[in-house]
Amino acid sequence: MKALFQLYIQQFKTTFATMFQYRASLIIWMIGQVLEPLVYLIVWSTVSNSNGGNIGSYNTGAFVSYFIILMLVNQVTYTWVMFDYEYRIRQGFLSFALLKPVHPIHADIADNLMSKAITLPILTVIAVILALSFHASLTLTSWRIILFIPGLLLAFGIRFLLEWTLAQAAFWTTRVSAINQIYFFFLLFLSGQIAPLSILPSAIQITAKILPFYWMMGFPTELLLGKVTLASALFGIGVQAVWLTIAVWLVRVVWRLGVRAYAAVGQ
């Protein structure tokens, strides 16, 4: 355990050093993180205004708050491993990772945590500025803030592990980008990224809640926004815990099979 802790600390330092090597790309990347929810925010508040100020249970101020919280939730849960894996395999980095007496997922977890610790404060400042400029309406209660934290962490855990699982498709195919596109299509519609789930048709809502997507982004966002009752919030965290367990199991099984496939074929 102590060794693992030291490993994380060292990986934090490595990520820290790496991120500051490319300050410009870091800023460009963060602008991208802000722009996408900003577009949805403007579109939906315009639609809401022209609709007399309300769509379903969302008024204009709630839309603004939703997309600003979503931006922060996306920032915390976002991973880049799906874009990275094929490159790692082709360039032989994975071989070096396999030669080491530690599971390569730890490096990714640490890498994610550190880069988020660096970017989150900046995005939080941006979020506050956006909230003031677009007149967000948000009333926070203590239980929502308390439950939001495990909800957010579980969302990160699920999304990270599922994306890590999917990334391993690179063990079997070199056409990973097609898989990524399908995944991001589902994520866009079913996670609440394009619109709050509760204003979408009920068929989509049910699908999204059966699948893991809503629990990776929409749920913690709606929880903090106050669109979820205490009972639903607790139930939701339970569902997240189940998905996390499934994701842990999946990542392990697929890793075992993937390494076997890799070791059979080689690169």
Next chain:
Amino acid sequence: MADGNSVKPLSSYHTVKSAAINPVVQIQGLSKTYIVNEQEAGAKATIRSIIHRKKTQVAAVDDITFSMAPGEIVGFLGPNGAGKTTTLKMLSGLLYPTRGNAVVLGHIPWKREKSFLRQITLVMGQRNQLVWDIAPIHSFELNRVIYRIPLDDYRSILKELTELLELGPLLTKPVRNLSLGERMKCEIAAALLHRPQVVFLDEPTIGLDVTMQRRIRAFIAEYNKRFGATVLMTSHYMADVAALCRRVVVIHHGHLLFDGELAFLLQKFTSHKTIIIQLGECQADLNVYGEVLACEDGRYTLRVPKADTARITERLLADLPVVDLLVEDPPIEEVIDRVFTEWNP
């Protein structure tokens, strides 16, 4: 084919090293077959391949058996595609074999047990493990915690490696700003921080200039001496092999061709010698003595059958006004090339 050493006698050259006492590396009938999709030219063939892919089996490594004693440096030779890298990957646990067994330090490599991985390393000359954007020292620190190297040990080995490889100023420069040779030195250091007992080196000097090759070579010898590590290395530079390895294992098309002393191999496969004589000018026709390879300012280079060297030398001295005479073995590259080309399974 020239005289003497051809295909058949080759297998009889095998000196049985497999019976090394307490072997560190032991390989028995190791084989690896890849299944490869065949791609034919033309649109029709491409469309056909969507439905039915033609697959062929390629035996990259076929029934290889040898072993290595503790502290031994063995050169692993073969032309491109002979199966060297595949073998090294199996021995370091990156590939499962199709058949056969291997035991390295008492472990089956492809089980990839942590206690095994902590004792070995694989350096691949064409691949790198260092984090590209930052200084090597960060990657070294990362390896320190990954391999759980106690801080004192880490400091002392880092100091040693820094001295031996002259890493000093390189440690804090971003890897992307290092030259190929500098990067290779750092790669090797990163791979050896945990003082592995078994070191697999796959073309560690590839692409490096002669000076850097020599430095890396000297370092490998020193590391082997200092830590008693067992080293299996491939290299296309015969100077590496000649300097470091008394014993070589030669493979070709996945088959083991030879396992024994390099000197023995060279002797067996050296069919010719080169005689260099200095005469007044390049007027004489010396083809009666041997094949004239070159003549410059009266300095003739003759290729003669090894067995006739003494007789021809004598005749040359008796017949001609020889100012100077030199008898040389052919370059080692030429000999190894003969080993490869004359053996066609």
